[in-house]
Amino acid sequence: MVVPRFSIGAIPMIDSRTAPYAATLLRAALGILFLAHAGLKLFVFTPAGTAQFFASLGLPGPLAYLVILGETAGGLALILGIYSRIVALALTPILLGAIATVHGPAGFFFTNPNGGWEFLALWIVGLVALALVGDGAYALRPTPGGSGRRVTA
Template sequence: MTKEQAASTIVRVVLGIIFFAHGLDKFNNGLENIAGWFASIGLPGFVAYLVAIIELVGGIALIIGLGTRYVSILTAIIMLGAIGKVKLANGLLGGGQGAGFELDLALLAMSVYLALTDTKALSVDQLFQRSKTTAA
């Protein structure tokens, strides 16, 4: 394994853990409450369910390395939405108005990195790549 493969594996697993934890938290706190909060900021309530599922299932997928590129694109979209709709007005660090968007920006960067790089080392995706190669 190269340094780049090791780095992308670490980023993939850490991002997966973070998104899994956020998705699990949404389910544990009641999706109806989250949907209500989404509605209060002008988003359709059903978007909360989509976000929670993407975070929970996508987090697991990232941890095991299944569909990393696609999941990373979805998490990047979620982070763009979180920054643009909720956190941007608070500024980078928040300044006493609530959380800033520094964490969201870091998660966005990690998602984009994974969407653009080879992330198959130590992943389920690697198994599918091998089976395609041996079948040809």
């Protein structure tokens, strides 16, 4: 299906030729961010250390393992283009939880002690934008019923 080309006067608002590639770039960048944060929890803080940190926040320690699994599986699914629109929305609560427990009380700016929530908010906007724009080009398993042009070669 071809994405319609909307315009104001002679200026196109969405370029249907490049939009699928933009979605793919966004999808890959978001997926890499999730893998990087999962790797931080796995290899730097360790899963046990991450669970202990979650417990210090008043969260169930085992939730840390689910977050690590979600970040890893979700990051890979985004990069590969496996139900990206659904995965993008499913990963949003992880970031909202990070804002609510750690980064929100630190203030807005990410340079604040304990890192503020501005980066996480931008990350959420990227996930929502991906869910709205579609899976993009080269998605291995596009979201069923999704719209947008699928580019396979």
